[in-house]
Amino acid sequence: MTIWTDLADIEFKLYYLDANGINTRVLEAGNGEPLILLHGTGGHIEAYARNIKGLSEKFRVIVIDMVGHGYTDKPDRPYTIDYYSEHLLSVIQALKLSKVYLSGESLGGWVAAWFAAEHPEYVHSMVLNTPGNVNNKLEVMAKLKESTVKAVLEANYENVKTRLEWLMYDKSQVTEELIECRYNIYTRPEYKEAVHHIVCLQEIEVREQYSWHPSWCGKINVPTLLAWTSHDPTSTVEEGKLLQDMIPNSDFTVINNAGHWPQWEKVEEFNDVLTSYLLENKVVEPAK
Template sequence: MTIWTGFADMEFKLHYINANGIKTRILEAGKGDPLILLHGTGGHIEAYARNIRGLSEHFRVICIDMVGHGYTEKPNRPYGIDYYSDHLLGVIQALNLSQVFISGESLGGWVAAWFAAYHPEYVKALVLNTPGNVNNKPEVMQKLKESTVKAVVEANYENVKARLEWLMYDKSQVTEELIEARYNIYTQPDYQEAVHNIVYLQDIEARKQYSWDPSWCGKINVPTLLAWTDHDPTSTVEEGKPLQAMIPNSEFTVIKDAGHWPQWEQVEEFNNVLTNFLLQGSEKVAAK
């Protein structure tokens, strides 16, 4: 099933909103409590294409291109976690949402956690999927920065494919359509400038401002699940475990046979893990 033909018999809405002055692409499907999905560095809505159908059976799925990414507007300024968080707040307010579930992958997980710490009144529960910046490994940061910039500045089939394959345990999961979708995004004229703002967080001095730390993680007061994988190229299960100690009452699970995109490689398991946790978390909150 391809990305967009997979939605052919579904009711969904792909549109743009003004999120605090930023023209933002979003896809919505389903009914129920709102669930916002946040992609990773250099990502876009299509990163969750395999999950939207299943998740929309339980939630009002709201998948966005974060600021500077996809087809969302790209202001020329460094993109720090606080800036992504402010954009997320703008999306929530533009859609007139009171409380939401949030699931974020990589950069999106980092943003989701930060947002929950500083805007707890908007968040019902979190699923942080292979979240970013766990241990500031210089070699991982450098590889991510170089491969991201190369895929954009020297955009061609092989460079975009290599960037996507780095995310996967099973490289065959990188489809021709996914490569084409990302190539079309990366060859937008304004993306040539934006990519340098996107990789801002791959510099250690920039990262230090937002590094995972009990001082802010301790403010997260909603049910939180850390969803790791056994083949994440950015950090091991053991390296991810300290986050559980930082976030009060959080839970930890491992999705097997997946790399940095378990939502793409292990669709059914990812959807089940996310759905079960969020619905149970909602019940816990209601019971308080």
């Protein structure tokens, strides 16, 4: 199976929308209530290619290239958590959505949590998928920055493959097509400048402004599931549970035998976890 044969027998559309001046790539499938999926650092829509068919049976799945990523516009400025959150708000408003389900992987989970803290009125419930590096471990930040920048500035098959293999517990899950897909993005001329803005969050002086902390996590009042893995390269299960203490009334689950991309390595289990939690934990608006 490949990314596009995974989608071969479902109806979907790939298009661009204007999100407050940011030309944003979007893939949609399904007709249920909207579920927005957010990728991680250096990622793109295809990070969820294996999930779209299954999730579209229950949701109107909306996957985006976040600002500065994939084929979305890349403004010349640092891509900080509040900026990603503002872009997400602009996407929701451009699509005229009143309320959404949210799930984000790694950076996407961080952005989803920040967004829910700032704009809870837009969120039914959410799943944060390996948001990672809760303790701001410098060695993890350095590794992520180095491998991301190298994959772009020294783009070749092996460097892109190495960057993708870091995400996986089972390295064989890194397909030739996924490598080619990411290589084609990383070799776009505008990406060589954007990558420095993308990795700004791996600099401690920038990251500390948005670090996981009860001061803002405590504002999250929507049902939240933390979906960790047994082999996440950024944080242990024990470190992940620190977030459960910060986010009021949140839940925690572990997907075994997966790394940083459980949505790719454990497709059916991930889809089942996400679907059951979101649909069972929908915020019901009070009658007016």
